[in-house]
Amino acid sequence: MSDLDLVIRARRAVLGDSGTPGDSGTPGRGGSGEVAVTVGVKDGYVVAVEPYSSPGDSGLPPDVVDLGEDVVLLPGLVDTHVHVNDPGRAEWEGFASATRAAAAGGITTLVDMPLNSLPPTVDVAALAAKREAARGRIHVDVGLWGGAIPGNLPDLRPLHDEGVFGFKSFLLHSGVDEFPPLDPEGLEAAMRTLRDFDGLLIVHAEDAAVIERAPDPHGRHYPGFLASRPPEAEDAAIAMVIELARKTGARVHILHLASADALALLAAARAEGLAVTAETCPHYLSFVAEEIADGATQFKCCPPIRGAANRERLWQGLADGIIDCVVSDHSPCTPELKRFDSGDFGEAWGGIAGLQVAFPAVWTGARQRGFSLADVVSWMATRPAELAGLTGKGRIAPGCSADFCVVAPDEAFVVDAATLAHRNPVSAYDARPLAGVVRSTWLRGERITGDRPRGRLLERKGT
Structure with missing residues (x-):
């Protein structure tokens, strides 16, 4: 390893679903999935993952990063x-601040x-236009989704x-008129x-007709x-999406699942072999409707945060593998749009700002329920990738981008939005209050400091 650009010695590491040197234990409830490793990096990529070598071992460059026992080396997370x-x-949010x-x-x-x-x-x-706005301003790697709206069928293949x-x-009003x-x-x-070129459709699944029949949202x-x-x-919309996936053979992904009632539909689709996946979000795993105060519009999102029993069933959906991944759905706005002046949930913008705290929010809830860091890495790095x-991305393995985060899983802090x-x-x-402090984040073998944007714009076939 003497000719490498970077060597990280980690007494504790989670590599992702990539295999581990030596005995890694069993990820998930009942095993940590942690290993002790030495990771070698050259030209921004992982080139070696070997059993842990102590500081006294020979053949290593003198400027290695030696991590203590209070931190864990993880793959860089993928949102x-x-x-x-x-x-x-x-x-509301720009590329510089978001990244x-x-x-x-x-x-x-x-x-x-x-x-x-x-x-x-x-x-x-x-x-x-989007790529031009991002160019030279991003501190992490950024890919882009396209949109499917009425009238743009001819644009889908060119975007792909x-x-x-x-x-x-x-499947209902998006909140902005320009995206019907x-x-x-x-x-x-x-x-x-999309089926004709194996494109992926990701769906905000709420049924417009059901919501039209529901009471109008208003008040504190x-x-x-x-x-x-x-x-x-949600249940009606997800059932329709599954039926169309069965009919067309297309790949579909259900966004921000909030209704645990739909888990049975998703499990049946998976058992049938349909190409249907699903995600949920940290706020659905963290908060409960019973605890949201009058006028607390910072909690408004669509679909909404539901009750405590529903939250526990979502965690079980992760345990059962019905929900594939956890992503932030970071949807910020200016303070004025949250209507703190009136506290009216009907008037406020719907969206949770949680990008920076997504990992500790999930880890805090996961550790309380017997999950391991290996589970969180799977949900928030490997599977989203x-x-x-x-x-x-999403793994620490030879040939992968040298993207890492170093976390102190037992260190607690209190979120200060300011x-x-x-x-x-x-x-x-x-x-x-949350557990899990991110001590450092590394992109292609260099620590991200926030003073020099080094992120790259990614394309579908690139990493």
Whole structure:
């Protein structure tokens, strides 16, 4: 290893689903999945993962990074559900602030959603505008989703050829008029189009008709907002998406699952062999409807945060492998749009700002329920990378990008939204005690400091 650019000696490491040198234990409940390793890096890539060598071992360069027993070396996390909003609404969040926040939270790769920016990423010209806004300003690697909206079927293949990672669609109003929803016929047409080139459709699955029949959201009381987005809306939409996946043979991914009632549908689709995957988010695993105070619109998101029993069933869905991954759905806005003046849930923007604290939020809940860091790495690094086709991300293995985060899993802190790197100091996690401090984040073998943007724009086939 003497000719390497970087050597990291870690007494504790989680490598991801990549195999481990020596005896790694059993990941998940009942095993830590931790190993002691020495990792060698050359030209930004991992070239060696070997059993741990002590500081006195020969053949190593003198400037190795030697990690203590209080920290764990993890692969850089991968967040495939981030709303950066740049260009067009960069006052909500921009590429510079979002990627600094990601790095501070151990995330080395994110994939940006096509809406809330202006223009939305629904054609090649808009994709070029998005890339231009990001170029030279990103501190982590960034990929881009495209969008599937009414009238842009001819744009899907060109966007795919230009390297987007898949296509997002809504089945009801998205919250912004420039990104309209697909009706069932339009959704089927998009799925048939994507099937022809093995494109991935990612779906905000809430049924517009069910929500139309529900009470209108208004007022300061969270139960009123919760009633306006019932779990039946998710269940009906997911059932329709599964049926169309069966009919068309397309690959589909269910975004931000909040209704645990839909787990049985997803399990049956998986057992049938359909190409259907699903994600949930840290806020659905952390918060419960019963504890949301009147006027606390920082907790508003769509689908909504549901009850405590529902939350525990989502954790069980992760344990059972029905839910594939956990991603932030970071959807920030300016403080004014949260309507703290009125506290009206009907008027406030729906979205949780949680990019920087996604890992500690999930780890805090996971460790309380007997999960290991290996489970969290699977949910927040390996599987999101697999979803997006980023074969060189989410694992520590020879040939992978040398992206790491170093965490102190037993160190606790209290979130202060004003100190987060997000553009605006609004977060549902404010004042929440969490475990798991990210000590450092590394991109292609160099520590991210936030003073020099070194992130790359990724395309679907690149890593």
